[in-house]
Amino acid sequence: MVINEIRLNEDSRRIQKAVQQPQQGQWTNWDNALQKSLTWNEIWHMAPLRISFLIRSVYDLLPSNANLVRWGKKEDPTCPLCQGRQTTEHVLSSCRIALSQGRYTWRHNRVLQELAAVISTAKGETTLPNTNALIFTTEGGAKSWHGRPVRTTNQIKCLLDGCDDWDVSADLPEWDSHPSIIKETRLRPDIMIHSDSTQQLIMVELTVPYENRMEEAHTYKREKYMNLTKE
Structure with a gap:
């Protein structure tokens, strides 16, 4: 407990000092970024110019x-x-x-293309339900599979598990257009994953903000698609 208290005090003092430094304290803008643990092997195989750019961009x-x-x-x-x-x-x-x-749009779309390609590949690796055993949830009842209890021998490992007719569409010229239920609205989520058999729609929205505006961008996008999600 003493060690933890000392560590907390030192971290707080370090952050207070860093915030006052215009360049050395730039990393404090990344508080809302998802943490990624890099191994030495990953760093070793990165291109030197990429590592240099990443480090220098963090510290301006x-x-x-x-x-x-x-x-x-x-x-x-x-x-x-x-x-x-x-x-x-x-x-x-x-x-x-x-x-x-369109320079920022170009960057956004390059990231979106990568995401759409990975999701399109993942849809072919989903697990279908097997009616031989029950799965239980922490809510105290049988696991609800699209609104009804099911029997299955396969644990759900992926959001896409459960059916094999997922269709992926992306708001990109070279990809299929969104389903009609979305096209009827004025909104265009970046990626739509939909299944006719289970009547499910999954929206994926990509934002590429500057680090100190991550929370602001996240709130904006959630509010933008809130009504569409309810509908």
């Missing part, structure tokens, strides 16, 4: 015009596209000209 050490001015390498901190102050955040997510030119 990339050669943006604002940083070049601060380092005495340049006199003008403005963005050549929109004439705003060119910081790392500005380049990656805040330039209105880059937004109008």
Whole structure:
């Protein structure tokens, strides 16, 4: 208990100091990011330029015009596209000209393509129910399979387990369009996973915000699709 209390106090003191430092404290903006544990083997096989970019972007050490001015390498901190102050955040997510030119949309769609491809592959690896044994939940009753108790010998390992007619559509030109029940609305979730046999729809929405706006972007997207989810 004493060790834990000391550790908590030291962590709190460290964070308070880091927040006051404009560059060394940049990592505090990542509080809402999902934590990923990297192994030395993964780091070893990363391209050196990628590791360098990731580390320097976390601490705002990339050669943006604002940083070049601060380092005495340049006199003008403005963005050549929109004439705003060119910081790392500005380049990656805040330039209105880059937004109008579709640069951020291009980045978003490249990530979306990867997600859609992985989900499309996963739908072919689902487990179908087997009516030989009962599965129980922590709620005290038989596991509800799409609203009814079922017998199965296979534990549910994946959200897609349970049927083999999942259809994946994505809000991308080269992918199939969303089902009619979604097309009737004005909203276009990034990915729709739907099953005719079980009458299920799963919406996947991707956001690529700057690190200090993760929570804001998450709240915005949840509210945007709240009514569609209820309907």
